[in-house]
Amino acid sequence: MAKSIVISADGDELKTTQADTTKIQVGHLIGTHDVCGGQLFLKTGSAAKHVILCSECGLRVTIPVDTDTYEKLRNNFSIWNTGS
Ligand SMILES: [Zn+2]
Numbered sequence: 001m002a003k004s005i006v007i008s009a010d011g012d013e014l015k016t017t018q019a020d021t022t023k024i025q026v027g028h029l030i031g032t033h034d035v036c037g038g039q040l041f042l043k044t045g046s047a048a049k050h051v052i053l054c055s056e057c058g059l060r061v062t063i064p065v066d067t068d069t070y071e072k073l074r075n076n077f078s079i080w081n082t083g084s
Pocket of ligand 1: 033035036037038054059
């Protein structure tokens, strides 16, 4: 079942069919961007941060490197993911 995780203050959403416990891995497609339909990839950013990058619109969101599951991704943005 598809679900959404809000990943920006503007309300951009990552769409995925993966379970909350599924790992997200650097170099992999982790979802689609609801606004533009682009592919969201997880990339290496800095020592402390990974980067979620949209292939279509260039949306760029950083997350802590220890964010390694969809559940942790949602928790990282819990301020925008109330009630889920
Ligand atoms: Zn996009």
